[in-house]
Amino acid sequence: MNLSFLNSIADFLSSAIAILFAISIHEFGHAFVAHLNGDDTAKNMGRMTINPIHHIDILGMLMMFIVRFGWAKPVPVNPYNYKNEKLGNITVSLAGIFMNLVSAIVFALINKYSNTESISLVSSSLVIYNVAFAAFNILPIPPLDGWSFISTFLPTDIVNKMYEYSRFSFIFIFILIATNTLGKVLYPIYNVFLKLVYLFVW
Template identity: 25%
Template sequence: MSLLDMIKRFLELSITGFIAVIMAITPREYIKARLALMFGDQTPKKVGRVSLNPFVHLDPIGTVTFIFLDFGWSRPVPIRPWNLRGKKKTFLFVSLSGPAVGVLCFVIYGYLANAAAVENKYVFETLYKAAKFSLTYSLFSLFPIPPLDGSKVLGALLPENYTEWYLKYEVYGVLFMLALLVLWIMPLVMNPFVDFIDKLTNLVTS
């Protein structure tokens, strides 16, 4: 493969990957923010997260790892459970909505990729990646590492007086994930997981 072909392929991977990340992240983060607002927490609205603008939801490092490592994360939607009607039960529901929306997006994008397979290879590649990223993030986000959704699920299940204390330490979870990434531990752990998602996506789109 010539240098020109390598550059062309790199650009194709980057562009289709970036669009796929937008497609995977925007619906889940928007719906999560919208639900939190609907149940009484104004925090997502105050910080501009009740929006279909993908750039308010994208995390720069998480986006890059999605494109090149097939897993990643978004900016966490700030939700204050004590502001929600129903408090912890509603917080649990809102926290689980992100992964649920991701699974739904996986099914929709997988179906569309199947339909688009013979039409345009770039459309197919984008939809295929969007499906894969949606499911990967749905399952990855259930890990109980702040600020992933799994940590919020755990926070919702903790005794009342521990929830607020636990959520204050989200920033350390971000640093922990970055450390695992830099030390290449997370890619090693995620590799078989991503391979499984890849095979599952192939089944849906073929």
């Protein structure tokens, strides 16, 4: 009997687990650091959690399966509640990426010392998708984290103008995907992040 289909099922399940975790820990990071900075908007809306149900964007999740780069439902924040607005913007913007990379380090260590095939399969997927999610979100395209970080240092009129056009950002991203440009931009970032992760493992 050919049981090769079981490998496909195992790969799908490990990818699903990894995607759900990467999305959830990323958005939890934003919500938790916003809370530390004095803004409880996300916490009061039930978003300071690693429960993926509260964070899933269906299209963004599908893109994670298809191209390994995607997005979640953004965590709502109110920068005016921050104790220090500039510091809050910087730390909250980078919190999701930081949580993904720390998670990738943890799962890379688990993968290194695991002798169980199923654990190795899931942990390696968790490394891949956490690093991929961090790489995608660092792009300086609104409303991604890279843009949120950069906008802290830009004049208000430029930031407001960019946010007016942010609703077209995903169209721009789809064009990048269709022309295979997104991969060319992201894979160098992905490889840098992956090398950073394994600095803590080896």
